[in-house]
Amino acid sequence: MTAEQLIAAKASEAVKAIYGADIDAAALQVQPTRKEFEGDYTLVVFPLLKISRQAPDVTGNAIGGWLLENCAEIAAFNSVKGFLNLSLSGVYWQEQLAAVSSDPEFGRLPSTGRRIMVEFSSPNTNKPLHLGHVRNNLLGASVSDLLKAAGNEVIKVTLVNDRGVHICKSMYAWQQRFDGATPESTGKKGDHLVGDCYVEYARMEKEDPSVIDKVHEMLVKWEEGDPEVRALWEKMNSWVFDGFDKTYKALGITFDKTYYEHDTYLLGKELVQRGLDMGVFQRDPDGSVWCDLTADGLDRKLLLRSDGTSVYITQDLGTAEKRFEEYHLDSHIYVVGDEQNYHFQVLKLILKKLGFDWADQIYHLSYGMVELPEGKMKSREGTVVDADDLIEKMYEEAKATSDESGKLAELPEEEKDRLYHVIGLGALKYFILKVDPRKKMLFNPKESIDFNGNTGPFIQYTHARIMSILRKADERGISAVLDKDAVLSPKEVRLVKLVSAYPQKVAEAAEALSPALIANYCYELSKEFNQYYHDTVILREADRKLLEMRLVLISTLASVLRRAMNILGIELPDRM
Helix, strand or coil: CCHHHHHHHHHHHHHHHHHCCCCCHHHCCEEECCCCCCCCEEEECHHHHHHHCCCHHHHHHHHHHHHHHHCCCEEEEEEECCEEEEEECHHHHHHHHHHHHCCCCCCCCCCCCCEEEEECCCCECCCCCEHHHHHHHHHHHHHHHHHHHCCCEEEEEEEEECCCHHHHHHHHHHHHHCCCCCHHHHCCCHHHHHHHHHHHHHHHHHHCCCHHHHHHHHHHHHHHCCHHHHHHHHHHHHHHHHHHHHHHHHHCCCCCEEEEHHHHHHHHHHHHHHHHHHCCCEECCCCCEEEECHHHCCCEEEEECCCCCECHHHHHHHHHHHHHHHHCCCEEEEEEEHHHHHHHHHHHHHHHHCCCHHHHHEEEEEECCEEECCECCCCCCCCCCEHHHHHHHHHHHHHHHHHHHCCCCCCCHHHHHHHHHHHHHHHHHHHHHCCCCCCCEECCHHHHCCCCCCCHHHHHHHHHHHHHHHHHHHHCCCCCCCCCCCCCCHHHHHHHHHHHCHHHHHHHHHHHCCHHHHHHHHHHHHHHHHHHHHHCCCCCCCCHHHHHHHHHHHHHHHHHHHHHHHHCCCCCCCCC
């Protein structure tokens, strides 16, 4: 039971005892006390005035007095203009610390019984992963882990867009301009080589716009199963898949299942036929198939081209049906940039028209684009920030910053090299995930690697500092033990309060689908510890019981930091 729940339950008892009225504890408003007032939590009294028929302060004082007399957890109260500020006792906070420190599952919420699928990444096989994909992947993986921590069963999936016009563009350019080049002959990762083909095609189309006709011919041949086109497609896709796997591994990204568009687009075609039979879709004279959404305030949506080839939404329709049938999902979350808002609005509406009740269980986690100081990235112009280059740059930034600060100077070279990777990736992930998903963001690699401020390395260094203290205590034979006679200081109560709030923060972040709430919680916890460390003697504390209690406190704090940062996919080193 959280402190808020405890206070609400006791306040409900107080109302019954004082006024003879029954009120549901869940209906009472309890919130953290504002910093300018004395107290830990505040009960909002105004909703109770109809019951008390008294002035706000009179009602507040009556309830506060009852709580002080009848609840051992309440140490003091003050009533200010309809707000009852309550201070919890030191014994309560010590019990909270004991409960948190002894719970190996602390922060993992009870099972909800809900099964949620999260689709993310979903790249095209005509280019390597870039900075935009990095935000997508980090968000998708983190939201998945966040939902798991909140008690849900989560299935992480990706849909590889491995067919279509965009793929044929790279294939056509490779045929015409690349003279049989392979990853082995060029020394390039396969996804980079195919990306070069895509950029080259854009040049070709500028020179001669009619080449798009050749590309469409290639797509028709692919859908007809032409052996030569299919063989080239398989070869170039295999290069890209190998490159993707290396990038995913570097980022720590995994999936429970991978779907491929070449398997799912036929499912969509079956639904198109069903829609035609139902009269939901219409076939135009040129043979193309459309869904008219103008009565719903939208446009007509193309589902099949006149040559019979499918478009993006065709396979999305079929894939959605397949997934809900296979997994009996309670919710399906698509992690896709906000430029696709209209697409998902249309997708849900068409599925509803086809009679699928679960269409309302589809949710588009629409996130803002990542921009650079010089502006937006454009794949066709080859101006994107490549994910592999970015990961390497983060390693170099971490190395330069660490060497400059001297923080890793005493470590062996092999350990330093591993830490450069850990710090670099931690900086990248934290910088991206600390921003609310719905906001656009400006990415600055150098700014992200700083051992001070709201950064990943600051939190990593905080954890390493705590672990260093615990190692030194262990070397001196001092154990972390909680004694009931050890009195918590106000700063220690503040830390216990923050640590105790972790499950509630998980619940809030999962509800909002926002890892940023977890990231900024970690920063607040780290910042509070560093202030405590600056002001408080730990290893040199003469009172043994107090020293042992402080070791329990900081060990628990480090444990919560690890659990929270793990949701973000960030490793916290023991040494830095």
